Amino acid sequence: MNIDSLSTPCVLIDIDRVKANIKRAQDYADKNGFTLRPHIKTHKIPSFAHMQVEAGACGITCQKLGEAEVMADAGLDDILISYNIIGFDKLTRLAALAKRVRLTVAADSLFTVNGYNQIAATTGVTFDVLIECDTGGGRCGVQTPDEAITLASTLKGGARFAGVMTYPAAGGTEKMAERLAEILSSFENANISVKTVSAGGTPDLWKAHTVPGVTEYRPGTYIYMDRSQVAAGAATQDDCALTILATVVSKPLSDRAIIDAGTKTLTSDLLGMKGFGHITSLPDVLISGLSEEHGILSAKDGLPEIGEQVRIIPNHACVVSNMFDTVYLVSGPTVINALPVVARGRVV
Numbered sequence: 001m002n003i004d005s006l007s008t009p010c011v012l013i014d015i016d017r018v019k020a021n022i023k024r025a026q027d028y029a030d031k032n033g034f035t036l037r038p039h040i041k042t043h044k045i046p047s048f049a050h051m052q053v054e055a056g057a058c059g060i061t062c063q064k065l066g067e068a069e070v071m072a073d074a075g076l077d078d079i080l081i082s083y084n085i086i087g088f089d090k091l092t093r094l095a096a097l098a099k100r101v102r103l104t105v106a107a108d109s110l111f112t113v114n115g116y117n118q119i120a121a122t123t124g125v126t127f128d129v130l131i132e133c134d135t136g137g138g139r140c141g142v143q144t145p146d147e148a149i150t151l152a153s154t155l156k157g158g159a160r161f162a163g164v165m166t167y168p169a170a171g172g173t174e175k176m177a178e179r180l181a182e183i184l185s186s187f188e189n190a191n192i193s194v195k196t197v198s199a200g201g202t203p204d205l206w207k208a209h210t211v212p213g214v215t216e217y218r219p220g221t222y223i224y225m226d227r228s229q230v231a232a233g234a235a236t237q238d239d240c241a242l243t244i245l246a247t248v249v250s251k252p253l254s255d256r257a258i259i260d261a262g263t264k265t266l267t268s269d270l271l272g273m274k275g276f277g278h279i280t281s282l283p284d285v286l287i288s289g290l291s292e293e294h295g296i297l298s299a300k301d302g303l304p305e306i307g308e309q310v311r312i313i314p315n316h317a318c319v320v321s322n323m324f325d326t327v328y329l330v331s332g333p334t335v336i337n338a339l340p341v342v343a344r345g346r347v348v
């Protein structure tokens with residue numbers, strides 16, 4: 001089957017680029033002495049997670065319990081959930097998962113740590129805990145080394161302190177390195193061993209070797225890459241494995257055409273860029289606006305005609321994955337397979 005026979009809009013995954021992206025990142029990690037723990041939120045597909053582990057990754061990262069449960073069902077057995085797990089129902093599921101796989105979770109508050117201690121004590125399970133530290137990302141994470149030490153010291157029994165994790169702002173590698181050095185020095189002064197130092201973020205993946213102490217890195221988008229990663233200098237357009245195939249459905253004016261891909265396909269994320277994606281064959285055409293099922297193409301000339309198909313590199317590949325039940329693996333113009341996005345929609 002050829003690509004042009006597919007109904008649109010649909011997601012195409014260039015398997016040759018996927019393999020190249022996985023190998024490039026794994027080779028870089030191996031060369032620089034840290035492990036990869038890829039974040040599966042980008043693809044949500046067990047076979048790709050297995051491909052990453054088979055290439056040398058130490059395990060995988062998930063953001064939600066539901067994602068982790070899907071991956072465990074598929075045979076992935078070393079999983080980090082880089083998120084605070086809150087509430088009795090979720091802690092009960094966490095304990096069940098900890099009986100099946102080697103599990104690590106994150107914490108940045110006494111509330112979370114106390115929940116981990118309690119579920120470990122009542123169920124007899126064991127799992128590792130990373131204390132999340134804010135190193136400039138301005139999201140989750142303790143704010144001081146003393147807070148991190150307090151949480152690490154409060155963990156007990158089956159909830160075992162294993163190290164620290166962080167997710168810095170894009171472009172924040174230098175600041176992260178400074179903060180981590182301070183944190184690790186404080187742990188050393190407190191005579192607390194830190195086994196794992198986990199960082200993440202594809203935009204700065206290729207700078208990971210400049211951060212002393214990092215033992216693992218959690219890139220997500222690297223397997224597909226996207227327009228935002230090209231803009232950040234982490235990839236080229238030739239590295240982008242995920243594209244959207246869309247069809248022109250209307251051309252009401254000479255400078256406006258409409259495609260069948262809107263916010264429910266491309267997402268509304270701009271991420272500091274102009275336009276909602278890049279049309280690979282029409283670089284001068286701007287995807288200037290989106291509604292739910294319509295994308296507006298703008299250009300003074302050179303717009304495609306009704307019925308023509310275009311391939312689009314999205315601004316943010318991870319969100320695209322969560323909006324489609326199926327993606328199509330392609331090599332050149334040939335469709336090789338259709339894969340279910342098994343973990344999509346797992347929001348809890």
